[in-house]
Amino acid sequence: MSDLLVVAFDDEATGFELRAELVKLQSEYLIKLEDAVVVTRPSADDIQLHQAMNLTAAGALGGTFWGTLVGLLFLNPLVGAAVGAGSGALAGYLTDYGVNDDFMREVGQKVTPGGSAVFLLIREMTADKVLDRISDFHKRGRVIQTSLSNEDEGRLREALAGEGAPTVPPATSAPEANS
Template sequence: MSDLLVIAFDDEASGFELRAELVKLQAEYLIKLEDAVVVTRPEANDIQLHQTLNLTAAGALGGTFWGTFVGLLFLNPLVGAAVGAGSGALAGYLSDYGINDDFMREIGNKVTPGGSAVFLLVREMTGDKVLDRISDFHKGGRVIQTSLSKEDEDKLRAALAGSQAPLVPENAASSETA
C-alpha cells in the first residue's frame, strides 16, 4: 500500500527543489515514488499541476510504435503510425495515473498565492535516510496531509521544522529493560 504526503511551501521554488531531491533519492534506491506532483498557485484563483510524467506524450510514443507495427502487418506503416500516435495520445490524455487531479486542485486551494505544494505517492522508503535528506527543506515547509501513522507524521513534521526527532528502532525499548 502506498502513502500520500502533501507538503506545502510559501514559494514555488522550494516545491520544485524538494521534488528534484526526492527524484535523486529514488535514483539512489532510498525511496520508491508512484507519483510526485508540484501544485503551484501563482494567483488567487489559478492552480497549476506540474506532473512528473507527461502521459499524453508517453501514450503518443507507445501508440506510434504499436501503430507502426500493426501498419507493417497490413502494408501501410505510415497510416498505422499516425492512427497509433493519435489514439495513444488520447488514451494518455484521458488516463489519470497516480494522485487524483481533482483532489490535488481541492488541496491546492489551501496553498497561499505564490506558494506551492508537493504531492507524493510513496510506495516504499528508507525513512531515516530520507528524513535526513529532506530536513534541509525546513524553509517554511509544512505538512498539510498524510496517510502516515501519527508517529511517522510527527517525524516528518520534525524533519521539516529542522529538528529531526531521533528514530528509535522498535525493539530498542525492549533491549533497555533486559
C-alpha cells in the same frame, strides 16, 4: 500500499527543489515514488499542476510504436503510425495515473497565493535516510495532509520543522600510517 504525503511551501521554487531531491533519492534506491506532482498557485484564482511525467507524450510515443507494428502487418505502416500516435495521445491525455487531479486542485486551494505544494505517492522508503536528506527543507515546509502513521507523521513534521533533526557528524579522515 502506498502513502500519500502533501507538503506546502510559501514559494514555488522550493516545491520544485523538493521534488528534484526526491527524484535524486529515488535514483539512489532510498525511495520509490509512484507519483510526484508540484501544485503551484500563482494567483488566488489559478491552480497549476506540474506532473512529473507527461502522459500524453508517453501515450503518443507508445501508440506510434504499436501503430507502426500493426501497420507493418497490414502493409501500411504510415497510416498505422498516425492512428497509433493519435489514439495513444488520447489515451495518455485521458489517463489519470497516481494522485487524482481534482483532489490536488481541491487541496491546492489551501496553498497561499505564490506558494506551492508537493503531492507524493510513496510506495516504499528508507525513512531515516530520506528524512535526513529532506531536513534541508526545514522551516520552509509544512505538512498539509498525509496517510502516514502518527509516529511517522510526527517524525516528518519534526524533520521539516528542524526540531530534533538527526545530525550527521563531520567526516573524519583515517590517520596516516607512518613508514
